[in-house]
Amino acid sequence: AQTVTQSQPEMSVQEAETVTLSCTYDTSESDYYLFWYKQPPSRQMILVIRQEAYKQQNATENRFSVNFQKAAKSFSLKISDSQLGDAAMYFCAYSMTYKYIFGTGTRLKVLA
Amino acid sequence: SQTIHQWPATLVQPVGSPLSLECTVEGTSNPNLYWYRQAAGRGLQLLFYSVGIGQISSEVPQNLSASRPQDRQFILSSKKLLLSDSGFYLCAWSLGGGVGEAFFGQGTRLTVV
Numbered sequence: 001a002q003t004v005t006q007s008q009p010e011m012s013v014q015e016a017e018t019v020t021l022s023c024t025y026d027t028s029e030s031d032y033y034l035f036w037y038k039q040p041p042s043r044q045m046i047l048v049i050r051q052e053a054y055k056q057q058n059a060t061e062n063r064f065s066v067n068f069q070k071a072a073k074s075f076s077l078k079i080s081d082s083q084l085g086d087a088a089m090y091f092c093a094y095s096m097t098y099k100y101i102f103g104t105g106t107r108l109k110v111l112a
Numbered sequence: 113s114q115t116i117h118q119w120p121a122t123l124v125q126p127v128g129s130p131l132s133l134e135c136t137v138e139g140t141s142n143p144n145l146y147w148y149r150q151a152a153g154r155g156l157q158l159l160f161y162s163v164g165i166g167q168i169s170s171e172v173p174q175n176l177s178a179s180r181p182q183d184r185q186f187i188l189s190s191k192k193l194l195l196s197d198s199g200f201y202l203c204a205w206s207l208g209g210g211v212g213e214a215f216f217g218q219g220t221r222l223t224v225v
Contacts, residue, residue, distance in 0.1 A: 006155075033211055033212075035213060043200065043218075043219050044216065044218060044219075045202065045204075045216035047213045050212075050213060052211075091155060091156065093214075095211075095214070096209075097209050098144050098161060098163055098206075098209055099158065099161060099171075100146065100158065100204070100206070100214050101158065102148075102155045102156040102158075103155055104154055104155035105154075105155050
C-alpha cells in the first residue's frame, strides 16, 4: 500500500527566511502525482504545488518550489522569503488512480 | 466555475445517535468524490471514495458508511455514533484518475458527546 511520511511534526522559520519541509513516500508505481497542500487556521485545504512523477523538472510556484527525488521517493517543499501568512499545516499527498493519500502534516510557524 | 458545498459546519451529537453529512458539487459532471477524516493533530485519513453513482469504495472498516445517490452528491452516514467518531470531516472532489488536484469543502467539525 502507498504511504506518505512527514517526519517533521512542527517547524519554525523567521520571517523572510527560507524553510524546507520534508516528505517521503512509498510506492511501487512509476506514474503518479504528488502535491503539497496548505491548511491555515480556517482549515480550508489549499493546493500549494503539484508535481507529475514523469517530469524530471522540479515544480515551482512563486516562492514555493519542490525538490523531487524520484529514486529516493522524496518530495520536499521549499518556501522562500517566508511570510506570516505562510503559517499553517502543510500536507504532502500522493495520488494514483483516484486515491489521494496524505501524510500526517507539518505545522509551520513563522516568527516575526 | 466549480464549487463544493459541505454541511453542516459544526455538529454536536450524543453517543448512539445517527449521523448524516452531506456534500454536493456544482459546475462539473461525474466527479470523483471523497470523504476524509482529520483527527486532532493527525493527518487526513481517507474513509470512502466514489468514482460514479452507487459506486463506493471503503478504505477503513468502521462505524461509518457512504452513499452517492446522485452524480454530484455524496453522503456520509452512521446509524449509531461512537465517541471515537469525533473529528473534522472533509469532503473533496476531483476529475480524472487522480491526475489533478483534489478540491476540498469547508469541513464539518463533529463532536460526539
